[in-house]
Amino acid sequence: MKFNDLRVAHKMWSVILGLLALMLVTAIGTQWYGRQVTAATEESVDKFEAAITTAVSWRGLAEVAVTMSMASFVTTDQALKADFDTRVAALTARITPVQEKINKAAVSADDKAALAAVAAARADVRGQADKLKELTDAGDAAAKQTYLADVYRPKVVAYLESIDKFVGVQERQREAAVQAANATRSSLVLIGSAAAVAVVALGMLLAALLVRSITRPLDRAVALAESISGGTSRRTSTTTARTSWACSPGPCRAWRRGCARW
Numbered sequence: 001m002k003f004n005d006l007r008v009a010h011k012m013w014s015v016i017l018g019l020l021a022l023m024l025v026t027a028i029g030t031q032w033y034g035r036q037v038t039a040a041t042e043e044s045v046d047k048f049e050a051a052i053t054t055a056v057s058w059r060g061l062a063e064v065a066v067t068m069s070m071a072s073f074v075t076t077d078q079a080l081k082a083d084f085d086t087r088v089a090a091l092t093a094r095i096t097p098v099q100e101k102i103n104k105a106a107v108s109a110d111d112k113a114a115l116a117a118v119a120a121a122r123a124d125v126r127g128q129a130d131k132l133k134e135l136t137d138a139g140d141a142a143a144k145q146t147y148l149a150d151v152y153r154p155k156v157v158a159y160l161e162s163i164d165k166f167v168g169v170q171e172r173q174r175e176a177a178v179q180a181a182n183a184t185r186s187s188l189v190l191i192g193s194a195a196a197v198a199v200v201a202l203g204m205l206l207a208a209l210l211v212r213s214i215t216r217p218l219d220r221a222v223a224l225a226e227s228i229s230g231g232t233s234r235r236t237s238t239t240t241a242r243t244s245w246a247c248s249p250g251p252c253r254a255w256r257r258g259c260a261r262w
Contacts, residue, residue: 011213015206019199026195034188041181048174051105052167058098059163065091066125066156073132073152074144092126102166108173114166121159128152 065088072084099119106112132152135144 011210015203015210019203019206022202023196023199026192026199030188030192030195034185037181037184037188041177044177045174047105048170048177051102051111051170052174054098054102054105055163055167055170058095058102059160059167061091061095061098062122062163063160065095066159069132070148070152070156073136073148074141076141110169110173111166114162114169118159118162118166121155121162125152125155125159128155 068084068088068091072081072088075081075084099122103115106115128151131147135147
């Protein structure tokens with residue numbers, strides 16, 4: 001069945017319900033996509049925050065460990081040296097699982113590159129153990145101070161800075177995720193506005209088609225009535241019975257205008 005063949009009430013209800021359904025689908029789709037974006041952003045931010053927290057803890061442990069290691073290297077008190085060495089070993093045992101945890105959570109190329117730099121710097125620091133032992137056994141305090149200032153301390157600083165750089169990478173990725181989510185929300189607002197304008201335009205088009213489907217048959221009926229009225233008015237001199245059924249042009253035009261306004 002064609003749209004023009006429907007009754008007026010059915011046409012009106014079809015247009016109204018169709019527009020309402022379209023508006024409902026648009027609203028639900030926009031809300032669903034917005035929630036998906038928000039959930040994905042929160043998940044990414046939580047991941048980066050967790051990585052930052054873990055890396056900061058890692059840096060704290062590493063800084064304490066290397067500080068004690070340097071103190072153990074320069075001290076002449078054997079008891080204090082033994083205490084420092086024990087504490088350094090315990091801290092190293094705590095750092096290793098933290099590093100493994102961060103390595104497992106790393107997924108992006110920036111994460112892996114930063115962690116590779118941290119691992120290389122840490123291995124470089126730990127690789128000085130034999131040289132530290134050699135200088136300690138030699139008992140040359142001046143040589144130890146020179147090595148500490150020129151070699152060991154710069155390597156320790158580079159190790160700690162590599163962890164800081166990893167934290168910086170996580171912070172940048174977190175900010176990028178937030179900015180991307182904000183841009184997506186802005187795009188979503190524009191899409192929702194465009195959809196609303198499209199629905200309004202479609203509603204106006206359907207309303208125009210509905211009015212046209214109603215008025216065109218009325219126009220044809222009025223034109224037919226006027227043509228009939230014109231034909232019978234020429235025969236009014238021969239019969240008055242027929243003219244009593246005729247529709248004069250004036251009333252017919254008034255009826256058409258009234259129907260158009262309705």
